[in-house]
Amino acid sequence: MMQPETTLNRELAIATHGLTKQFDRQIAINDLDLRVEAGEVYGLIGPNGAGKTTLIRMLTAVEEPTAGEIYLFGDRLLRDDSNPKLKQRLGYLPDDYPLYDDLNVWDYLDYFARLYGLKNPRRRERIYEILELIQLAEKRHSPITTLSRGMKQRLSLARTIIHEPILLFLDEPVSGLDPIARMQFREIIKILQEAGMTILISSHVLSDLAELCSSVGIMELGFLIESTSLQDLYQRLASPYITLKALNNLDILKAELNNCPWVSSWEALPENGHFRLHFCGTPENSATLLRTLVQSGIAITEFTLSQEDLESIFLKMGHKQAS
Structure with missing residues (x-):
């Protein structure tokens, strides 16, 4: 056998x-x-x-x-x-x-x-x-x-x-x-x-x-x-996210993020004006979001679309196992 x-x-x-x-x-x-x-x-x-x-x-x-x-x-x-x-x-x-x-x-x-x-x-x-x-x-x-x-x-x-x-x-x-x-x-x-x-x-x-x-x-x-x-792991479990920095009109920014269909959630980071967005759209959608924010009068100095790294995936899987 x-x-x-x-x-x-x-x-x-x-x-x-x-x-x-x-x-x-x-x-x-x-x-x-x-x-x-x-x-x-x-x-x-x-x-x-x-x-x-x-x-x-x-x-x-x-x-x-x-x-x-x-x-x-x-x-x-x-x-x-x-x-x-x-x-x-x-x-x-x-x-x-x-x-x-x-x-x-x-x-x-x-x-x-x-x-x-x-x-x-x-x-x-x-x-x-x-x-x-x-x-x-x-x-x-x-x-x-x-x-x-x-x-x-x-x-x-x-x-x-x-x-x-x-x-x-x-x-x-x-x-x-x-x-x-x-x-x-x-x-x-x-x-x-x-x-x-x-x-x-x-x-x-x-x-x-x-x-x-x-x-x-x-x-x-x-x-x-x-x-x-690793490629399969990233494709299945790594969520895209956007980090951005805004210099003004933070209330307008938050309203735009709440209304954006591609932003599932967002959080303000400790450094003033920095935000992390949980993003579910395409790179083209991220470009549209950036254009919308700028047209709303928000001064954006940083805007980066990234993917969760191996450490984030591991911690997320550990959380799921614990729950």
Whole structure:
């Protein structure tokens, strides 16, 4: 009975069937079916306690599922020694992986390259490649303890991919990083994806996921409540809105907004003269609205039609789940 499903799985980097994990009486992952296509960056979203880390730990054979099956590129993943080559194709960066501060950058990577069985001259070549990728070539002789937080995180990523995996799991990789360090980390992920690596990444920084990911999965209390492409998610759930700033005649503005058929609701923002409109019309309708406001004698200095971002969609979905 499994043969047709296994054939189907070979088109997927990750496929799970009824995946469940229970700790004592608590169900951390509940009958979860996940599909991730080869070559994509898949973002995992959810509040603390949703089960994201537990899921990743099962997908990397760190945790044993209570029930269900995991297939990676069509091969069954088990925690025994039945398929060691499959595990060698994985890279896993947990959110709390320690560094060895008493080593320098080169020796740290050399140590892990040796663990993965890389032999010279390939080992030396690979370390140089990785150092260039993570922009730490000039720091190769520096003690790890002297590196910034962002550099340490990039070094952790380098250790994770030193053996050239084809499937990479990242659990909150940009947690605590400043905007510049996050940008540097994002650029590395893009390069890895362009090189053909499949990446599953969990993060609370949804703006980063929106920039990196082609698909997302939203988790809540161990359930995968949504798994789809970002494009589909935006089309179904992202509402358009208009932000504007008016310098005068605010009473006339409010009357016009109340009478406009394309404005379902509006709110005055804390900054004086700024408004946010929940808009249900077309771009052409927004141009008509702007023309009407100006013809009514209202001085409009800002007028922008936008779409809700990933964070807004996630918060809206969480509100619906709670209600």
